[in-house]
Amino acid sequence: MAVPTIALYASPPSSMCSSPYSCHGSYDFDLNSRSSSPSTATPSSTHKTIVGGLSSLFSSSSSSFSSGGAEDLTSLRGGEELNNCSFSYSSFGSSLKRDHFHQSPVSVIQGPISLGSTPSLRFSPERDGSVRVGTRRLFKGVVTHALGSCVDYSPGFQIHANSPEELTFVMDDNNLKEPNLEPYAKDMLLAAQLKHSIFNDELMRASGDPYLQHCVETACLLATIGADAMVVSAGLLHDTIDDSFMNYDYIFQSFGPGLADLVEGVSQLSHMSKLARESNTATKTVEADRLHTMFLAMADARAVLVKLADRLHNMMTLDALPLSKQYRFAKETMEIFSPLANRLGIVSWKEQLENLCFKYLNPNQYKDLSTQLMKSFDGEMVTSAAEKLEQALKDGSVTYHGLYGRHKSLYSIHCKMLKKNLSMDEIHDIHGLRLIVENVEDCYKALNLVHGLWPVVPGKFKDYINNPKCNGYRSLHTVVQGKGLVPLEVQIRTKEMHSQAEFGFAAHWRYKEDDCMHSSFVLQMVEWARWVVTWQCETMMKDQSSIGYTDTMKPPCKFPFHSEDCPHSYKPSCGSDGPVFVIVIENDKMSVQEFPANSTVKDLVAVAGQGSGRWTPYGFSVKQELMAKVNREAVNDYNCKLKMGDVVELSPKIPDKSLTEYREEIQRMYEIGVPITGRQRTAGNRVGWRR
Numbered sequence: 096m097a098v099p100t101i102a103l104y105a106s107p108p109s110s111m112c113s114s115p116y117s118c119h120g121s122y123d124f125d126l127n128s129r130s131s132s133p134s135t136a137t138p139s140s141t142h143k144t145i146v147g148g149l150s151s152l153f154s155s156s157s158s159s160f161s162s163g164g165a166e167d168l169t170s171l172r173g174g175e176e177l178n179n180c181s182f183s184y185s186s187f188g189s190s191l192k193r194d195h196f197h198q199s200p201v202s203v204i205q206g207p208i209s210l211g212s213t214p215s216l217r218f219s220p221e222r223d224g225s226v227r228v229g230t231r232r233l234f235k236g237v238v239t240h241a242l243g244s245c246v247d248y249s250p251g252f253q254i255h256a257n258s259p260e261e262l263t264f265v266m267d268d269n270n271l272k273e274p275n276l277e278p279y280a281k282d283m284l285l286a287a288q289l290k291h292s293i294f295n296d297e298l299m300r301a302s303g304d305p306y307l308q309h310c311v312e313t314a315c316l317l318a319t320i321g322a323d324a325m326v327v328s329a330g331l332l333h334d335t336i337d338d339s340f341m342n343y344d345y346i347f348q349s350f351g352p353g354l355a356d357l358v359e360g361v362s363q364l365s366h367m368s369k370l371a372r373e374s375n376t377a378t379k380t381v382e383a384d385r386l387h388t389m390f391l392a393m394a395d396a397r398a399v400l401v402k403l404a405d406r407l408h409n410m411m412t413l414d415a416l417p418l419s420k421q422y423r424f425a426k427e428t429m430e431i432f433s434p435l436a437n438r439l440g441i442v443s444w445k446e447q448l449e450n451l452c453f454k455y456l457n458p459n460q461y462k463d464l465s466t467q468l469m470k471s472f473d474g475e476m477v478t479s480a481a482e483k484l485e486q487a488l489k490d491g492s493v494t495y496h497g498l499y500g501r502h503k504s505l506y507s508i509h510c511k512m513l514k515k516n517l518s519m520d521e522i523h524d525i526h527g528l529r530l531i532v533e534n535v536e537d538c539y540k541a542l543n544l545v546h547g548l549w550p551v552v553p554g555k556f557k558d559y560i561n562n563p564k565c566n567g568y569r570s571l572h573t574v575v576q577g578k579g580l581v582p583l584e585v586q587i588r589t590k591e592m593h594s595q596a597e598f599g600f601a602a603h604w605r606y607k608e609d610d611c612m613h614s615s616f617v618l619q620m621v622e623w624a625r626w627v628v629t630w631q632c633e634t635m636m637k638d639q640s641s642i643g644y645t646d647t648m649k650p651p652c653k654f655p656f657h658s659e660d661c662p663h664s665y666k667p668s669c670g671s672d673g674p675v676f677v678i679v680i681e682n683d684k685m686s687v688q689e690f691p692a693n694s695t696v697k698d699l700v701a702v703a704g705q706g707s708g709r710w711t712p713y714g715f716s717v718k719q720e721l722m723a724k725v726n727r728e729a730v731n732d733y734n735c736k737l738k739m740g741d742v743v744e745l746s747p748k749i750p751d752k753s754l755t756e757y758r759e760e761i762q763r764m765y766e767i768g769v770p771i772t773g774r775q776r777t778a779g780n781r782v783g784w785r786r
């Protein structure tokens with residue numbers, strides 16, 4: 096079900112940004128249109144024009160296929176499951192389009208980006224079937240390379256006979272109206288199909304759609320949040336290591352080390368998520384938490400971004416799978432991927448993932464709540480309220496930096512109802528505005544204006560400026576009766592308070608995790624990952640806007656440590672080495688274990704395995720001896736250090752069961768005092784020892 100909703104956003108001026116990388120200076124005004132043209136609104140130093148558009152309240156696409164990383168594909172391609180497939184395609188459905196107005200780590204940290212920031216790309220099939228790439232820098236070269244690398248250059252490859260206008264799959268009609276997203280996705284596939292028949296009838300996913308479509312749309316999701324060319328390319332190639340002839344070296348040689356590392360990173364995440372799914376690891380809170388941390392800590396947060404896009408697209412198209420698989424994927428997504436999106440601050444992906452999971456995990460409740468929400472939901476209300484407030488601020492000469500509007504997502508409403516035991520009518524922040532002003536005095540001035548504009552809902556005003564929360568959160572909250580007496584929550588804060596509410600101890604992601612106690616290492620890591628992702632996206636914004644960015648913009652501190660003067664560091668424990676999280680696979684079971692910094696494989700082996708770990712007087716351990724493989728390679732030196740995200744497989748060194756039995760037997764004999772002969776002590780291969 097697609098429910099149109101409206102959200103309003105103002106991009107703050109760079110002076111208020113908590114991160115220099117998370118600001119962009121466009122002030123677009125676009126309430127309902129899906130135009131991608133840059134705004135014509137004039138930015139002013141005091142009053143910022145509101146950016147608006149449709150956002151996702153429900154975000155559940157009814158489209159029809161799925162898969163994830165390596166782990167998902169084998170089961171989705173071909174075979175019996177294809178019988179269940181629908182051949183229609185609509186994965187560029189409403190969620191993605193609505194999200195277009197809403198998606199960006201920037202959007203989360205500083206308010207959603209404008210349409211103008213989405214890269215556009217034009218492909219036109221030439222007569223010879225080749226692809227001409229447009230001039231935009233983002234994909235320039237990348238896609239042609241990516242396509243080139245996928246195609247079959249062997250002498251027998253065929254040019255497809257279809258006419259250029261004829262796609263061999265159906266694309267969502269709405270998609271055709273989307274100016275930014277659709278053309279390159281469609282044209283690229285069309286061009287690829289024209290050139291090579293493999294894009295038409297092989298590598299199908301469960302829905303019957305060409306597999307390439309998933310890659311392109313994963314890349315599009317990344318492009319939509321403003322990811323740069325490297326990340327978008329990784330989106331295109333994300334499954335290649337696991338599912339094609341291309342290995343790391345091939346990608347390295349074709350595209351360079353940066354992209355090869357990123358694609359390999361995604362492949363590792365896919366592998367781990369598969370292990371976690373099979374072992375139900377993330378059901379346990381502690382291990383789930385370690386997994387989230389480990390995913391973010393492994394080398395490059397951008398790989399997580401790609402994996403999230405991959406999973407979001409799979410979730411948007413989950414309908415093609417049998418019910419049991421839908422459930423499993425939704426469960427895993429809820430346990431692993433939406434918390435990751437939350438930690439990275441990509442609220443729109445988090446909300447879409449959660450809503451989709453909710454739909455598959457609790458279909459009845461999802462339906463009931465959706466129906467209920469439809470009755471009270473007012474899509475226009477936030478827009479008109481923001482306009483009204485903007486005018487009042489202008490008239491009252493209150494300067495402000497940003498005015499954001501949002502509709503609470505269905506799943507967030509559901510959680511709040513459960514947590515506080517409320518009915519939907521009692522949730523007052525389904526419609527919300529947030530105003531960022533210059534100073535504390537202006538907060539109160541603005542509050543008076545708000546209270547003058549709408550009737551106040553008694554008992555809902557909270558002054559967290561005079562009475563900050565324990566975590567340092569400060570803001571004014573009030574609830575008023577907006578148009579049609581619909582409750583409207585208004586939050587008012589200064590830019591410093593806002594920065595605190597986005598980064599640091601009062602950060603929203605922590606608030607959403609119920610302010611769990613995390614080690615300072617974890618906190619730093621999450622902030623770092625957000626920083627990287629924000630910066631990546633801002634680099635992209637730079638290409639699209641005329642605002643002066645410098646190429647030297649880089650996150651100020653190196654993971655996992657913040658620099659001395661970093662405003663977001665978690666001092667005082669900032670300097671110590673953090674723990675290492677590794678995946679341990681033993682007896683086909685996977686767990687995520689934590690070790691102190693500088694631990695070695697030997698340390699891990701010492702605490703793993705069955706047995707007491709005692710040594711017998713005969714020089715062998717009662718404990719089973721274990722052999723370790725790290726990241727699929729046999730380990731020669733057990734003193735080598737464990738790294739975050741290592742996958743350690745343990746197996747008995749001597750698989751011969753009888754030898755183990757023999758040792759246990761000797762131990763028993765030793766304990767009851769029976770003498771053992773020298774021959775018997777020779778623990779060779781098979782010893783014919785009998786009592």
Ligand SMILES: Nc1nc2c(ncn2[C@@H]2O[C@H](COP(=O)(O)OP(=O)(O)OP(=O)(O)O)[C@@H](O)[C@H]2O)c(=O)[nH]1
Pocket residue numbers: 522523524557564566568572595596597601602603604606
């Ligand atoms: N970043 C951040 N945001 C917070 C924090 N605490 C509250 N908020 C924001 O403030 C909103 C409402 O908080 P409160 O006014 O305390 O609301 P409540 O008492 O939980 O319940 P309601 O009034 O029903 O929403 C939340 O929806 C958040 O958006 C915090 O610690 N960090």
Ligand SMILES: Nc1ncnc2c1ncn2[C@@H]1O[C@H](COP(=O)(O)OP(=O)(O)OP(=O)(O)O)[C@@H](O)[C@H]1O
Pocket residue numbers: 203442499500501502503504507511524526527528529584585586603
């Ligand atoms: N009144 C508001 N105006 C604008 N944005 C808001 C408002 N309230 C929350 N947000 C933002 O909306 C996003 C989604 O938040 P969500 O509705 O899930 O939770 P919440 O309202 O912050 O918390 P809770 O569910 O505990 O009330 C977050 O980025 C949050 O900072």
